[in-house]
Amino acid sequence: MKNLYRRSILRMILLIFSTIPLISNAQTEQDALMMPERNLCVAGIAGYNSWTNYWEGKFKRVNENIGRLSTRYGMLMLSYGLKKNINVMASVPYVSTKATQGTLSGLNGTQDIGxxxxxxxIQxxxxxxxxxxxxxGGFSAPSDNYNIDFMPMSxxxxxxxxxxxxxxxxxxxxxxxxxxxxxxYRGNVEIDRPAYYTTRQINTYEVEMPNAGNFQLRTGYRSKKLVAEASLSNMTTFGGFDIRKNDMPFVSNKMNSTNAGLEAKYYPFSQTLGINANVWQTLKGRNVGQATGYSAGILYTVNFKSKTSLK
Structure with missing residues (x-):
């Protein structure tokens, strides 16, 4: 009966995944959480962020040509406990963008598989x-040939x-x-034109991408049923260049940002089914929008180890 109930819940969650855009923040590559051995977490969250102000280099301004730029996204994530101290994770997001003013059309599609x-x-x-x-250690690559030379709608x-x-x-x-x-470490990309301008004219399809670093501090409360935390994170691009005055952003711009956020994961009945929510805001940036975002999702864990032990 218990296994039948678990399979029914799993089918219901998979049905939800197939009908609405979900994303989830279960165990991720940035936190200190681990899935137990032979446990699989299937996770999904729906998320949204938007901005009206942005930094053109260090200068903060508003772009009335696009109004409010919003991004809706959904991601399916899998996290599996290969051993008690080794997890493997995979993720694939779906992203769509939209501007409230002007003539630029939003784009949508699957983004990068991670x-x-x-x-x-050490423990x-x-x-x-x-x-x-x-x-x-991680690797990500585009899942589709989406347009990268249409910033900030890309x-x-x-x-x-x-x-x-x-x-x-x-x-x-x-x-x-x-x-x-x-x-x-970012690989170079190609655009659909034979020349472009950064701080000088470059006559090639290939764009050299700057590498980047990410630093993060999390602190909060952690128990079996609840994880509640505040975070402060910084993304720094090692190279790149600033957006030129009144110009569109470019894929190899320097893109720095400092974000603050709150996040909670809660398992109301057991470790099998949980819910997740977070909210965040960009405090400071360079060549990025001053965005505010939020998300909510569902986590479902299957314990293959317990099933094997019952046989």
Whole structure:
């Protein structure tokens, strides 16, 4: 009866995934959470963000030609506990953009497929503190040939990315702090024109993409039923150039941002079915919009280990 109930819930969630755009923040490559061995989390969330003001270089301004630029997105994520200290993760998002004014049409489509491996080599207890160290390796690439030369309406940068991240997590009772730093090596991209201008004329289809770093601090409360946290994150592009005065953004611009956010995951009945919600805002940036965003989603976990043990 219990297995029948679990299969019914799973079919219902898969039906929801097939009818509305969902995304989820279950265990991700940036947090200090791990799926138990032989557990699979299927996760989805629907999300939205928008902005009217943006930074043209360091100068903050409003672009009345496009009004409010909004992005709706949905992502399906899978996270599997290969071993108790090794997780593998996959994600694929669907993104659509829209402007409230002007003649620029929004774009939509699947964006970049991501694959990640999270490894926890160190987990120690020192007094009342639990200390864990994680290493994360990842690769993402465009899932479709979407238009990257139509910023800010483009749904992505179109670059293949290799990433590496270190995560340090310290928990005392139910309170924790997590510090992480990541580096993203971006492959070059091609645009549908034989020349373009950055700070000089470049006569080629190929655009050299700047690499980037991400730094993040999370702190909050963590238990079996509830994870509630505040976060501060920074994205810094190592290279690139500023948007020229009254010009459109370009795919290889320097794009820096500092965001603050709140997030919660709650499992009301058991670790099988959970809900997730977050809200965030861009505090400071360079060649990006001052965006505010939010999302909500569903998490469902299948324990293959317990099924095997019942046989």
């Amino acid at each position: 694959l990640f491996i999270k490894w926890r080599p 120690k207890k020192l007094g009342n503190q639990d200390i864990s160290l994680f290493g994360v 749904i992505g940068l179109g670059s293949s990315v290799l990433s590496a991240r270190l995560i340090l997590d310290i928990q005392r009772n139910h309170f924790f702090s997590t510090l992480s730093a990541g580096y993203m």
